[in-house]
Amino acid sequence: MPRMTYREALSQALVEEMSRDESVIVLGEDVALYEGSFKVTRGLLKEFGEERVIDTPISEAAIIGTAIGAALGGLRPVPELMTVNFAYLALDQLCNHLAVMRYMFGGQVKLPVTVRMPGGGGHQLGAQHSHSLEALFVHTPGLKVVYPATPDDAKALLKAAIRDDNPVVFLEHEGLYNLEGDVPDGLDAAVIGEAAVRRSGRDVSIIGYGAMTHAALAAADLLAAGGVSAEVIDLRTLRPWDKETVADSVARTHRAVVVEECPPSCGIAAEVAANLTEMVFDELDAPVARVSGADVPMPYAKDLEQACIPHADAVVRAARKTLAKS
Amino acid sequence: MYEVTMPKLSDSMEEGKIIAWKVKEGDAVREGDVIAEIESDKAVMELESFRDGVVRSITRGDGAEVRVGEVIALIAPAAGETEGAKPEKARRKAEARKGKPVRAAAGAAHGGEPPTAAPPPVPPVQAPGARVAASPYARKLAAERGIELASVAGTGPGGRVTAADVDRAGGAAPAVARPARPMPAVRPDEELPPIEAAPGEAVVEEASFRLRTQALRVTNSKHVIPHFYLTRGADVTALVRRREELKQKFGATITHVVTLACVRAIAAHPEVNRSYDRGRVIKWNGVNLGLAVATDEGLTVAVLRGAERLSFGEIVARSNELFERARVGHLTADERRHAAFTITNLGMFNVEHFEPIINPPSSITLGVATARAEPVVRDGAIHVGHVMRLTASCDHRIVDGATAARFMGTLAGLLEQPDALVEA
Numbered sequence: 205m206p207r208m209t210y211r212e213a214l215s216q217a218l219v220e221e222m223s224r225d226e227s228v229i230v231l232g233e234d235v236a237l238y239e240g241s242f243k244v245t246r247g248l249l250k251e252f253g254e255e256r257v258i259d260t261p262i263s264e265a266a267i268i269g270t271a272i273g274a275a276l277g278g279l280r281p282v283p284e285l286m287t288v289n290f291a292y293l294a295l296d297q298l299c300n301h302l303a304v305m306r307y308m309f310g311g312q313v314k315l316p317v318t319v320r321m322p323g324g325g326g327h328q329l330g331a332q333h334s335h336s337l338e339a340l341f342v343h344t345p346g347l348k349v350v351y352p353a354t355p356d357d358a359k360a361l362l363k364a365a366i367r368d369d370n371p372v373v374f375l376e377h378e379g380l381y382n383l384e385g386d387v388p389d390g391l392d393a394a395v396i397g398e399a400a401v402r403r404s405g406r407d408v409s410i411i412g413y414g415a416m417t418h419a420a421l422a423a424a425d426l427l428a429a430g431g432v433s434a435e436v437i438d439l440r441t442l443r444p445w446d447k448e449t450v451a452d453s454v455a456r457t458h459r460a461v462v463v464e465e466c467p468p469s470c471g472i473a474a475e476v477a478a479n480l481t482e483m484v485f486d487e488l489d490a491p492v493a494r495v496s497g498a499d500v501p502m503p504y505a506k507d508l509e510q511a512c513i514p515h516a517d518a519v520v521r522a523a524r525k526t527l528a529k530s
Numbered sequence: 531m532y533e534v535t536m537p538k539l540s541d542s543m544e545e546g547k548i549i550a551w552k553v554k555e556g557d558a559v560r561e562g563d564v565i566a567e568i569e570s571d572k573a574v575m576e577l578e579s580f581r582d583g584v585v586r587s588i589t590r591g592d593g594a595e596v597r598v599g600e601v602i603a604l605i606a607p608a609a610g611e612t613e614g615a616k617p618e619k620a621r622r623k624a625e626a627r628k629g630k631p632v633r634a635a636a637g638a639a640h641g642g643e644p645p646t647a648a649p650p651p652v653p654p655v656q657a658p659g660a661r662v663a664a665s666p667y668a669r670k671l672a673a674e675r676g677i678e679l680a681s682v683a684g685t686g687p688g689g690r691v692t693a694a695d696v697d698r699a700g701g702a703a704p705a706v707a708r709p710a711r712p713m714p715a716v717r718p719d720e721e722l723p724p725i726e727a728a729p730g731e732a733v734v735e736e737a738s739f740r741l742r743t744q745a746l747r748v749t750n751s752k753h754v755i756p757h758f759y760l761t762r763g764a765d766v767t768a769l770v771r772r773r774e775e776l777k778q779k780f781g782a783t784i785t786h787v788v789t790l791a792c793v794r795a796i797a798a799h800p801e802v803n804r805s806y807d808r809g810r811v812i813k814w815n816g817v818n819l820g821l822a823v824a825t826d827e828g829l830t831v832a833v834l835r836g837a838e839r840l841s842f843g844e845i846v847a848r849s850n851e852l853f854e855r856a857r858v859g860h861l862t863a864d865e866r867r868h869a870a871f872t873i874t875n876l877g878m879f880n881v882e883h884f885e886p887i888i889n890p891p892s893s894i895t896l897g898v899a900t901a902r903a904e905p906v907v908r909d910g911a912i913h914v915g916h917v918m919r920l921t922a923s924c925d926h927r928i929v930d931g932a933t934a935a936r937f938m939g940t941l942a943g944l945l946e947q948p949d950a951l952v953e954a
Contacts, residue, residue, distance in 0.1 A: 458667045458693060489667040489693045490686070528686045528694070 205388055211381040213355035214244045214320075217362035218282065222252050225280060228366060231258040232267055232284030232320075241286050242322060242381055264290045268297035271317050272305070280316045282366060288323030288337045288375065302371045303346030318365040322376040324415055324465055325502050326513055334502035334509070336466035338413075341373045342443040342475065348396060349443040351375040353417035355385035357440055360394035367393055375442075377415045399446035401453065405435035408459040408523045411450055411476055413439040416463040416514060423463075423519035434523060442472060450476065451483040458489040459526035463519055468496035490526035495519050532581045534603040536596040539570035539863055546570050547595045547739050548602060557585045559605065566602075571743035574859060583607045595739065664691035671696045676812050700815070740827050748887050756926040759885045760934045764942040765908075766901050767915035772948055780952075782846045785875055788898055788918075790845055791944040791951055793817050793837045796871055799937045803870050805891040806928040812891070820869025820889055821849055823856040831889055832856040833869045842952055873898060883919045893928050894937070897921040918945070 208216070222228045230236075230245055230252075236259040239246040249257040260267050264285055271281040285291055291298060298319065306315050325334030341349045350365055350372055352358040358376070365372035402417065403424050412420035417438040424434040435453050439445050454460045460480055462473035477492035498512035536546045549567040553559055559579045566577040583605040590602040662679040664672070668691045672679045675696070682699040684691035727734060737745070769787060776782045796803050796817045805812040817838040820831040832852035834840075840848060855861050872889040877900040886897040899919045906915035920941065924934045944951045 486666045486670045489665040525687075528690075528692050 205386045207384055208355055208387050209381065210352075210355045210358050210376075210383045210385070211242065211244055213359040213385075213387050214362055214376070215246060215248075216387070217359040217366070218245065218248060219251065221282075221363055221366045222248070222256065225366075226256075227278065227280045228282060229256045229258065229274065229279055230282050230284065231260050231270060231274075233260055233262055233286050235259060235284050240284070242378070244320075244376075244381075245284070264294035265297050268294040268302060268317075268319065271319070272297065272302055272315065275315045275317045276305075276313055280366060282318045282320060285319065285321040287333065287378070288321040289333050289335045291319075291321055291337060291340075298341075298347075298373075299344050303344050306370070307346060314369045315371050316366075316369045317371045318362070318368075318374050319371070320362075320374045320376065322378045322381070324377045324379060325497075325509060326379050328504055328506055328509060330504045331501035336464070336497060338375055338442055338464075339466050339471045339475075341375075342445075342472060343470070346371065347443065348372045348441070349375065350396060350441050351377075351414040352440060353380070353412075353414050353438050355383060356387045356391060357394065357400075357438075359387055360391050361396070361440065364393035364396050368396060372396070375414065379415050383418075394440070397441045397444050397446060399440055399449040400438045401435065401449065402438050403434070403436040405433040405457065407433045407457055408461060408526055409435045409437060409450070409453040409457045410461045410463065410519060410523060411437045411439060411453075412463040413442060413472070414465065416465055419514055419516050419519055420463050422516035423523065426516060426520045427523055430520075430524070432523065432527060432529075439472075445476070447479055447483065451480060454480055454492075455484045455487045458487050459493075459523070460488075461493040461495060461519060461522045461526060463495045463514055465497045465513060467499040468494055469499060471496055490528070493522040493526055495522045531586065532583060532605045532607060533601045534565070534577075534579070534605060536598050536600050536602055537568070537577065538598045539568065539575055543570045543598055544743075545595055545597050545739070548590055548592055549574060550592050551588055551603075553585050553588075555585050555587055559583060559585060569739060571740060575863075579605065581605055581607060662691060663688060665693065668693045668696050672699075675700060675815075676807065676810060738827075744828050747890075751890050752887050755888050755890065757885075757888060758924050758926050758931065758934075759921055760924060760931065760938060761883065761919055761921045762935075762938040762942050763917045763919045764945040765906055765915055766918045766945055766948075767906065767913075769945060769948040770901050770916040772952075776952070780843055780846055781850075782842070784901060784918075785877070785898070786842075786846045786849060787948065787952065788875070788920075788945065789819065789821065789834075789837075789849060789873060790842050791941055792871065792873055792896065793819060793840070793845065794944055794951065795937060795941040797838045798940055799933075801933055802894055802929060802937050804928055805870060805893050806925060807891065811928065814868070814870040818868055818870050820872035820892060820895075821852060822872060822874035822886075822889070823853050825857050825859070827859065830856045830859075830861070831866065831869055831872055832861055833865050833867065835864065872896065877901065877918070883921060885921050886923050888923050888925055893925040894934065895923045897923065 218230065230248055234241055235245040236249040236254065236257045245257065260270065267283050267285065271283040274281045285294065302315060302317060306313060323336050338349060338351060341347050348368065348370055350361050352361045362374060365374050402421060405424065410420040410423060420436045424436050427434045435457055437450055437453055462476045464472045466472060468474065473494035473496055477494060480488070480492050495514045495518050497514060500512060502512055503509050539546065547569040549569050551566045553565045559565060560582050561579060563579050564576045565579050568575050568577050586604045586606040588603045590596050596602055663684065664679050665686065669679065671693055672682065677696060677699050679691055682691045682695050684695050686692040769784060773784060776787065803814050803817065816836045819834045819837045821834060823830050823832055834848055834852060837845060852865060869889060869892050872892040872895040874886045874895060875898040876884055877898055880900045882902055883899050884897045886895045888895045897920070901916040901918040904915065904917045905912045906917060920938065922934050922938055
């Protein structure tokens with residue numbers, strides 16, 4: 205089975221979808237000539253030409269606005285924002301146009317736009333360049349939000365997002381681009397909205413997404429060494445997220461820990477916790493625990509920054525606490 | 531000030547007798563020290579202090595008969611302890627101790643049931659008022675199993691009762707604090723005309739505590755539970771033939787084999803492993819078998835818990851051990867509660883057939899009679915064989931004739947094939 209990095213898997217998805225459907229175009233800052241600031245779009249200009257692989261000015265609003273216009277005109281754009289931090293500059297386009305147009309126009313138009321953005325911290329890029337904004341987009345009706353954790357999911361979910369006629373916010377993580385994994389040949393598009401049980405367990409359910417899935421898996425190993433059997437669920441899609449799979453798991457284990465890189469206030473974990481309380485209240489042996497990024501602007505100093513990002517040991521502590529163990 | 535109350539040492543216990551105090555007023559005590567010996571309805575137990583402190587006063591003395599939940603002593607806390615502190619440490623210790631027999635803890639026992647004694651009724655000592663902190667799942671489990679949350683020691687944050695705590699309570703140390711629930715009606719003693727013996731006609735004594743409790747139990751059982759009786763004769767010729775071999779190989783008697791057969795039959799018929807209680811069906815996990823033992827003090831039922839997990843050899847060993855301890859009155863609380871099925875055996879007295887009174891909460895109490903040499907019919911011809919009549923006294927609120935008959939069919943079948951039963 206072929207093995208490749210998360211980055212390569214994304215590239216493959218783009219190549220395959222662009223080959224399959226000539227209405228798919230890519231646009232963004234430095235995506236064509238420079239081949240992308242994270243090299244995800246390497247080789248695309250050469251293969252598909254400058255009409256389909258477009259370098260834009262440094263204007264996020266323009267990038268998204270152009271993508272919207274192109275979509276309304278019948279194309280299937282995959283705009284890239286260099287990082288999710290710059291999405292703030294395009295919020296009006298993203299939330300006031302892209303998210304609501306199909307609804308406002310009574311379904312008369314399709315908006316098959318896939319907005320790709322890497323987010324997250326850990327590289328000492330400071331408070332303005334280390335955001336995790338998934339909660340913002342999950343909070344926006346009209347958008348789908350997807351966040352793969354593994355190379356095979358990166359490929360399968362990107363293909364699915366591109367083929368979806370609705371706007372999809374496709375979140376990536378800078379720290380995952382070099383992650384290697386198995387990606388089967390001929391892997392087809394995934395189903396948006398399905399979570400995956402990455403590891404089965406009995407005592408506690410740990411729910412994560414993106415880079416946090418890996419913290420959850422590492423925590424599960426540590427917990428196993430302490431005699432605790434943890435089930436790990438990778439959400440994969442954040443809006444709409446797979447409530448059934450998560451609720452089933454917690455109904456069996458009776459305890460839940462949700463790991464998110466974003467801050468806790470109105471975050472993904474809060475959303476999951478509220479739903480678990482509604483869906484499986486009588487099965488909960490402990491409050492749903494949240495392990496979140498620190499509720500502060502991201503520090504620049506290395507040690508401080510690391511202290512603000514959830515790691516496996518924080519997940520382990522939270523899991524043991526749900527079992528009333530110290 | 532910590533109140534030491536009369537603990538509830540068995541599920542039928544309403545009153546306890548203070549045999550002897552081991553401390554006096556002014557004595558310093560530490561958590562775990564034995565402070566008194568208490569007689570419950572079936573055994574004598576040591577009462578431990580749940581606190582460090584000084585005995586401030588003993589309010590009921592040696593020999594006193596006290597209702598469960600009433601205060602019997604006061605202990606002033608040791609310097610530095612706050613009265614409001616939750617006894618978490620104490621509860622955790624109680625759990626660690628749960629394996630030891632003949633111990634009960636003071637300071638955590640509260641509450642009791644309103645009496646069914648002659649008027650005037652005494653109100654319960656502690657009405658269950660405060661909400662118990664428990665996880666939703668723990669509440670669900672407790673409700674399913676008929677366990678009172680207030681009686682479960684919580685080890686979660688802030689003393690919250692967790693699912694694990696409820697699991698432990700399922701087979702744990704003496705259950706404390708039942709909520710005040712009215713017992714079904716009657717002290718039927720009152721309905722019978724009193725016996726007035728003329729002087730010289732009889733010697734009249736106060737009935738012992740034990741005897742009074744026994745009388746109450748069997749009367750209530752017979753009065754409340756609609757009994758019906760189902761008899762099945764089992765052809766135990768083959769079993770009797772193996773009597774010597776069983777003794778040599780397993781140290782076992784026919785009684786042990788009957789016990790084994792009951793365990794297997796109950797496991798195959800979970801519908802008889804249930805009890806009815808005030809509109810609820812209690813479905814017992816595992817097979818907890820009550821074995822009736824005759825002692826000098828009367829009838830005792832020792833409970834063999836988790837019998838479905840035991841091998842024949844283990845059943846023999848465990849039941850012998852239980853009989854021994856029952857005879858000297860040293861059964862633990864665990865060994866006396868919640869027999870979901872009871873066996874009582876009068877075979878050794880050559881009794882051919884009898885119909886026992888149900889021992890609650892068992893929904894069936896099985897009367898085992900003697901294996902009597904009789905003519906038996908096999909393949910149309912008369913042979914000499916042995917027949918053992920088994921009579922199931924059944925609680926018709928939850929067991930019906932067909933259910934009981936099917937169960938008895940399985941049981942008889944097992945006894946009639948001893949090779950398969952014992953070797954299995």
